[in-house]
Amino acid sequence: MRVIGFIVALGSAATLAACGGSPTQARLPTLRWVLTNDAERLEFEAQPVLTDLFNEASRISRSEGSSASRQSTPFLIIQNGQTSAAPGFDMHADLLQPPDAGQPVQISFGDRGEGRWPEDRRAALGGLSEREAAEQVARSLLSLWGIESNSVLVMRAPNAPFAAAYTDSDATLRLNPAFLYMAAAASGISSHPAEVQ
Numbered sequence: 001m002r003v004i005g006f007i008v009a010l011g012s013a014a015t016l017a018a019c020g021g022s023p024t025q026a027r028l029p030t031l032r033w034v035l036t037n038d039a040e041r042l043e044f045e046a047q048p049v050l051t052d053l054f055n056e057a058s059r060i061s062r063s064e065g066s067s068a069s070r071q072s073t074p075f076l077i078i079q080n081g082q083t084s085a086a087p088g089f090d091m092h093a094d095l096l097q098p099p100d101a102g103q104p105v106q107i108s109f110g111d112r113g114e115g116r117w118p119e120d121r122r123a124a125l126g127g128l129s130e131r132e133a134a135e136q137v138a139r140s141l142l143s144l145w146g147i148e149s150n151s152v153l154v155m156r157a158p159n160a161p162f163a164a165a166y167t168d169s170d171a172t173l174r175l176n177p178a179f180l181y182m183a184a185a186a187s188g189i190s191s192h193p194a195e196v197q
Helices: 002-018 031-035 039-044 047-064 130-144 177-187
Strands: 075-079 082-085 106-109 151-156 164-167 172-175
Touching (some): 031 047, 130 177, 172 177
Parallel strands (some): 075 164, 106 151
Antiparallel strands (some): 075 082, 164 172
16 A cells, blocks of 8 residues: 555656746736736736736737737837827836826717626725726827827727727727726736725
């Protein structure tokens, strides 16, 4: 019996070593995976993970912002039917602090069916609702991208393969709600649900 126990223990140790070490190693989510899955999963994700994802989106935007159309870029501008990468932004940009200069753009929201922006407050968004966070992020992105329009419709784009996409033909900014959680973490306003009263 002891021999069988020894063989099982030895086999388990060999299997663990062959699989890469310890059983507690976790795989961090990729930006593309996070954007194409439910944003609600991010509500309880650690702030450093979300900040890293925001930094990755920023890095990609800077490296592809001046290039032609790319499928992998998280930020798109569609003008005259042509898709291109939006101008990049610095990873230290606080997208939840929109600029004050100039005439503010009139923002409206697409609030039909599944596209409805939730108005309940979220700790992971610093106590803001998705709708409030979307307005601030939209204003920041429109300013950073130099979009000048009298009014812009902000549509919720859950599970989209992009973080934000602006279409000039209908002055519509489509925002992936997952990106709001990343922007909140990077700005430092997000907190664990137990910390918000």
